Amino acid sequence: MAEEQNTETENTPQAKQQDWTDRIEVRGTNGASSNAGGDGDSKILNQEEIDTLFGYTPDKGEDGYTLKTGVQAILNSSMVSYERLPMLDIVFDRLIRMMATSLRNFTQDNVEVSLDSIESMRFGEYIDSLTLPTLLGVFKAEEWDNYGLMSVDSSLVYSMVDVLLGGRRGTAAMRIEGRPYTTIELNLVKDMIELILSDLSTAFDPITSVTFSYDRLETNPRFATISRLSNAVIVARLRIDMEDRGGKIDLMIPYATLEPIRDLLLQMFMGERYGRDAIWENHLIEQLWETDVELQAILKEKIVTLGEIAKWDTGSFLPLDMYPHDDVTIICGDVPLFTGSMGRKEDHVVIKIKGKAEKNG
Numbered sequence: 631m632a633e634e635q636n637t638e639t640e641n642t643p644q645a646k647q648q649d650w651t652d653r654i655e656v657r658g659t660n661g662a663s664s665n666a667g668g669d670g671d672s673k674i675l676n677q678e679e680i681d682t683l684f685g686y687t688p689d690k691g692e693d694g695y696t697l698k699t700g701v702q703a704i705l706n707s708s709m710v711s712y713e714r715l716p717m718l719d720i721v722f723d724r725l726i727r728m729m730a731t732s733l734r735n736f737t738q739d740n741v742e743v744s745l746d747s748i749e750s751m752r753f754g755e756y757i758d759s760l761t762l763p764t765l766l767g768v769f770k771a772e773e774w775d776n777y778g779l780m781s782v783d784s785s786l787v788y789s790m791v792d793v794l795l796g797g798r799r800g801t802a803a804m805r806i807e808g809r810p811y812t813t814i815e816l817n818l819v820k821d822m823i824e825l826i827l828s829d830l831s832t833a834f835d836p837i838t839s840v841t842f843s844y845d846r847l848e849t850n851p852r853f854a855t856i857s858r859l860s861n862a863v864i865v866a867r868l869r870i871d872m873e874d875r876g877g878k879i880d881l882m883i884p885y886a887t888l889e890p891i892r893d894l895l896l897q898m899f900m901g902e903r904y905g906r907d908a909i910w911e912n913h914l915i916e917q918l919w920e921t922d923v924e925l926q927a928i929l930k931e932k933i934v935t936l937g938e939i940a941k942w943d944t945g946s947f948l949p950l951d952m953y954p955h956d957d958v959t960i961i962c963g964d965v966p967l968f969t970g971s972m973g974r975k976e977d978h979v980v981i982k983i984k985g986k987a988e989k990n991g
Contacts (some may be wrong), residue, residue, distance in 0.1 A: 706832040715864075715888070715895040717837060720746060722866050724833040730867070732825050737793045739872050745880070746867040747819055754859030756882060757851045765811065766854040768845040770980075776887035777845065777856040779880075786870060786877020790822055791815050793872060811849065820847055826879070837894050857884045864888070925967070927981055928959045959987055 675683070726743045733741040765787060767780040771910075790816070811819075827842040834840050848854040857863065866881040888895060930950040958981055960968045966987035973980055 631981075641978055645856055649679040668912075671733075717895040717897060718748065718864065718935055719894070721833045721837065722829050725789070726868065728829040729826060729870075732829055733822075733870065736822065736825055737872065739793050742871045744869045744871070746869050748864065748866045748899060750862055750864055751903060751961065752859065753855075753857045753861050753863050756847060756863060756865055756880075757855075757859070760851055761810075762851075763849065764851075765816075766848045766851060767820075768848065768854055768856060769823070769827050770845050770886055774840065774887055774890045776884065778884070778887055779844070779856055779881040779882040780826065782823070782884070783877045786879065787811065787819055789875035791818055792875065794818055797864070800925065805973075815843055816847060827864060830835070832882075840891075840893050857886065861886060923962055926961050928961060929972070930956070931959055957984065961987075965989070 654958065694783050708902045713756050722745055726745050728742045730741060734742065760781060761783065763784050766780045768777060769780060824844050827844060831840060831842050861884055868879045868881065870876050870879060928954045932950060957969045957971045960967055960970065960981065966989060967981045968984055969987050970981040970983040973982060
């Protein structure tokens with residue numbers, strides 16, 4: 631009787647629930663886990679592994695930017711990658727080489743410019759990743775009628791001010807946190823941003839002609855919103871080193887800004903001549919100038935019925951209703967080229983060209 635009563639107790643819902651809760655155990659940080667009933671195949675995730683799975687890990691890369699892992703990386707995988715615009719690599723490579731020369735002349739110091747990374751992200755994600763305090767320079771692409779953003783971190787601001795105002799070499803720039811930037815600092819940074827924008831315009835010249843103009847300088851990221859938070863952007867992270875001083879510059883360009891030249895950025899060209907062969911172009915131009923073209927002069931056009939044509943005979947006349955001062959159309963194939971007046975020079979019939987003919991259709 632005692633055994634039967636014990637069996638009935640184990641089959642009750644409370645007993646089943648107790649047995650199920652006994653089999654669930656959250657593993658601690660030491661990695662140890664115990665499973666009731668000897669089930670060694672079950673995997674119990676701890677809180678750290680769950681956060682990593684969903685992409686909420688606080689881990690950051692060597693450059694200080696958050697890594698994208700887990701479900702967050704899957705959600706962002708639909709974003710367009712900058713690698714689909716291969717010409718941007720050449721543009722930014724030209725930019726860092728020109729920036730190194732320009733900043734050396736600007737600071738009269740040994741300046742090294744390097745490209746840390748180029749990545750695609752959402753505009754809101756980029757704004758959240760900014761480390762305050764920072765200066766945000768808004769610039770406009772005149773020909774594309776859209777905007778871009780350049781962020782300068784505080785270490786580069788103080789380093790540039792220290793170099794331009796005659797600071798000693800070999801000493802780190804003094805940083806005073808918790809105060810706003812002065813007018814002198816803002817003007818010096820503005821001059822540096824305008825210099826970089828000029829180099830960026832020159833870097834795009836082999837692809838297309840564009841002018842990047844300075845618009846304004848902001849210290850609050852909320853006032854530098856130039857795109858929707860969900861829009862995709864390209865961020866090029868540049869590092870500027872001046873011996874023991876320096877800092878970082880982020881060049882952010884929305885995909886909407888690059889849309890007018892998207893077809894040009896998609897091309898796969900090798901070298902800085904971008905696929906153009908000057909020798910072949912010159913040879914083709916020379917041969918075109920020496921090409922013979924057959925031209926025809928149309929005096930007048932008249933619509934005639936087939937019945938009238940059937941009545942024609944040897945010696946028949948076709949009246950054109952044309953006067954001596956009427957213009958003659960010169961065509962090549964079916965394409966009208968010029969209009970002119972007909973005359974005679976010695977034993978030849980000549981046409982004096984007056985202008986271009988209107989193309990029908």
